[in-house]
Amino acid sequence: MNRIDDLALLVGRLLMAALLLPSGLRKATNLGGTAQYFAGLGLPAPDLMAIAAASVEVGLPILLVLGVVPRLTAFLTGGFVLLTGLIAHRFWDVADPAAVVGQQIHFLKNIAIVGGTMFYFV
DSSP states (O other): OOOOHHHHHHHHHHHHHHHHHHHHHHHHTTTHHHHHHHHTTOOSSHHHHHHHHHHHHHHHHHHOOOTHHHHHHHHHHHHHHHHHHHHOOOOGGGOOHHHHHHHHHHHHHHHHHHHHHHHHHH
């Protein structure tokens, strides 16, 4: 690879981490609130899920930035973000039209992130 490709990959990884890491830190510093949110979504073992989500959302961005096991990191990040979109941003289940738009935006954002991880994967 040449320098511009390396720089573009680094910037892309930094931007992806800039989205995921703050979310993970918010979850990690408010595990109780995160668990309540997960319980409201009907997830099993919301306390454990909150810990897992916070760990993943803090750990994967760090691996992305460092470029550690890039293909595996890209695959895991894409899978996690896709799963998150399908679980937490189910706009098709929302009754309030205004809330539908917000959840749809979040869902499509997640799909775009998955696309970015696919580029990093290859």
